[in-house]
Amino acid sequence: MAPSPHRAGRVVRVEPAGHRGVTIVSDIRLSARPGQFVMLWVPRADEKPFSLVADNPLTLAVVPVGPVTGRLQQLQPGDPLYVRGPLGRGFSLDGQRPLLVAGGSGAAPLAFLASRLAAAGREVTVALGARSAGELLLVERYQAAAARLWITTEDGSAGERGLVVSVAERLLANGGCDRVYACGPVPMLERVAALCREYGVPGEASYEAYMRCGIGVCGSCDRGDGLLVCRDGPVFDL
Amino acid sequence: MRDVGLSVELCGVRLRTPFVLAAGVLGTTAALLERVARRGAGAVTAKSCSVRPRRGHPNPTVLPWEGGLINAVGLANPGAAAMVAILADTRRRLAPLGVPLIASVFAEEAGGFGEVVRILEEAEPDFYEVNISCPNVAEELGLPFAADPVQAARATAAVRAATRRPVIVKLSPNVADICAVGRAVVDAGADALAAINTLGPGMLIDIRARTPVLANRVGGLSGPAVRPVAVRCVYDLSRAVAVPIIGMGGVTTGEDAVEMIMAGATAVGVGSAFYQRGMGVLEAMAAEIRAFMQEQGFGCVSEMRGLAHGA
Ligand SMILES: Cc1cc2nc3c(=O)[nH]c(=O)nc-3n(C[C@H](O)[C@H](O)[C@H](O)COP(=O)(O)OP(=O)(O)OC[C@H]3O[C@@H](n4cnc5c(N)ncnc54)[C@H](O)[C@@H]3O)c2cc1C
Numbered sequence A: 001m002a003p004s005p006h007r008a009g010r011v012v013r014v015e016p017a018g019h020r021g022v023t024i025v026s027d028i029r030l031s032a033r034p035g036q037f038v039m040l041w042v043p044r045a046d047e048k049p050f051s052l053v054a055d056n057p058l059t060l061a062v063v064p065v066g067p068v069t070g071r072l073q074q075l076q077p078g079d080p081l082y083v084r085g086p087l088g089r090g091f092s093l094d095g096q097r098p099l100l101v102a103g104g105s106g107a108a109p110l111a112f113l114a115s116r117l118a119a120a121g122r123e124v125t126v127a128l129g130a131r132s133a134g135e136l137l138l139v140e141r142y143q144a145a146a147a148r149l150w151i152t153t154e155d156g157s158a159g160e161r162g163l164v165v166s167v168a169e170r171l172l173a174n175g176g177c178d179r180v181y182a183c184g185p186v187p188m189l190e191r192v193a194a195l196c197r198e199y200g201v202p203g204e205a206s207y208e209a210y211m212r213c214g215i216g217v218c219g220s221c222d223r224g225d226g227l228l229v230c231r232d233g234p235v236f237d238l
Numbered sequence B: 001m002r003d004v005g006l007s008v009e010l011c012g013v014r015l016r017t018p019f020v021l022a023a024g025v026l027g028t029t030a031a032l033l034e035r036v037a038r039r040g041a042g043a044v045t046a047k048s049c050s051v052r053p054r055r056g057h058p059n060p061t062v063l064p065w066e067g068g069l070i071n072a073v074g075l076a077n078p079g080a081a082a083m084v085a086i087l088a089d090t091r092r093r094l095a096p097l098g099v100p101l102i103a104s105v106f107a108e109e110a111g112g113f114g115e116v117v118r119i120l121e122e123a124e125p126d127f128y129e130v131n132i133s134c135p136n137v138a139e140e141l142g143l144p145f146a147a148d149p150v151q152a153a154r155a156t157a158a159v160r161a162a163t164r165r166p167v168i169v170k171l172s173p174n175v176a177d178i179c180a181v182g183r184a185v186v187d188a189g190a191d192a193l194a195a196i197n198t199l200g201p202g203m204l205i206d207i208r209a210r211t212p213v214l215a216n217r218v219g220g221l222s223g224p225a226v227r228p229v230a231v232r233c234v235y236d237l238s239r240a241v242a243v244p245i246i247g248m249g250g251v252t253t254g255e256d257a258v259e260m261i262m263a264g265a266t267a268v269g270v271g272s273a274f275y276q277r278g279m280g281v282l283e284a285m286a287a288e289i290r291a292f293m294q295e296q297g298f299g300c301v302s303e304m305r306g307l308a309h310g311a
């Protein structure tokens, strides 16, 4: 082990992700499962969790919501990057005819899953939703990986107007999906969980919680039921 | 084969196993404390709490390194009033399991320890643990009370005056003479000691970023690297005082726990091992300690206590 627990690398490319976010492609090579995350360290500032959009090379999609995510928008090719991970439990790759349901920045881990499942020859169906067109993330990556891609926005500025769960319900009602994978706000995950029960399809979802250690010791990330999002999750069975 | 019992008695309270969840590790919520209790703890300690809430240090606050962990969480806690609700909820959940609850307290000045305990009394914890030994807030609060027998005794006395429940005082290894501190707090009314809190402080530097990695720059060491220091502290303390000791610091396996017990510990604290071995660590340690006791012909844990001191 090196003196520091972080892997160092550099930013190779920065692409816009929606109107406000960025996709950061680095030269760091990890071997991870979709759904796993890294703790991204900004020296002398902070360290925060981010899902992997790809592991090799490490790719992140970052939406600005505060100081750290704001600073990450300024990254340029050549800038150093420090990450600890991959951490946590990722998605299974058990879906033969998977349905992916992504809401808002939940698009990040599911983009990784979509490409992994597609590479394994699975026919991937994706329901990708956001509040507006400008908040849709990683659309090109989904277009590349998905056999069928359904886009929804709450204001109708792109794709179908409405909620991504409504599309998911329609797709489940039509049959043909054998596993649901979801990531997004908790109310969305709860509705997806209810749909999984209703249609008798197994589901997995990636959760977020406030994290410090990322390794299951500090107790910051209790999901509310004593399960640790950083170590028992972030992916849980629905 | 003889059946072996793992239960021990601490200040008249029965623990199903000798394993105590160490303060600051996973003790933030009632659900987590219950989960650890269900997975083999003899007692669980809630996160150290102060009168007012504290945000703690910025991240990184806890990092793994090859010898264990280094941390400067900075005593983040929701404050005593919020802790009352967490402790009360935890007590309800633990009652059917027969697992006692230890409330850990700290304060900025010696007298303040009494104030936290008076607030927490409403939650009726089974024990108090007085954290006079956190090395991670020195910049803000100065040297820990545990650095000085007189200050350590004042903090202890403040808690003693505020409660009739058993009081455990948690000591620091970062002193010239831990026995002098141990004797001072026992004279001031401590019913038991816990040793050790984290070692150091230490520092990790990222040589590519060219800066200390912890946001606080320095933090306390725990895990396997500190175990020999912890064993020595417990060994020395058990000769210096007559009260029971919760031995902790790097205990990761059942055989490590036996080492601590043979050094003189009555119960054994486990913290960082949850990182190495996960939520099943205490169950695994119970199986390991049982196997050792069967191999060596011990029937109960107390038969092993202090054996390293010879006849
Ligand atoms: C498993 C996991 C995966 C994530 N993946 C992504 C991702 O792919 N892309 C992305 O843009 N964001 C992701 N996030 C959220 C990201 O961690 C936060 O946006 C970031 O920490 C905000 O930091 P800040 O300093 O910019 O804002 P702050 O002002 O510090 O916080 C803004 C909001 O971000 C959240 N947040 C802040 N600190 C943390 C923390 N330590 N842990 C968790 N959440 C926090 C809180 O909801 C807070 O209200 C993920 C979070 C988790 C737990």
Ligand SMILES: Cc1cc2nc3c(=O)[nH]c(=O)nc-3n(C[C@H](O)[C@H](O)[C@H](O)COP(=O)(O)O)c2cc1C
Pocket (backbone or CB within 6 Å): A217, A218, B022, B023, B024, B025, B047, B048, B062, B069, B071, B073, B075, B104, B131, B134, B170, B196, B197, B198, B221, B222, B223, B224, B226, B248, B249, B250, B251, B269, B270, B271, B272, B273
């Ligand atoms: C992340 C972390 C947080 C801790 N927080 C506290 C705390 O709030 N109060 C306290 O008395 N000790 C705290 N400690 C110290 C532990 O309780 C224990 O004394 C020390 O880690 C040695 O045991 P271990 O090697 O089994 O972890 C903390 C330790 C760690 C690793």
Ligand code: FES
Pocket (backbone or CB within 6 Å): A210, A211, A212, A213, A214, A215, A216, A217, A218, A219, A220, A221, A222, A228, A229, A230, A231
């Ligand atoms: S972030 Fe520390 S336990 Fe999950």
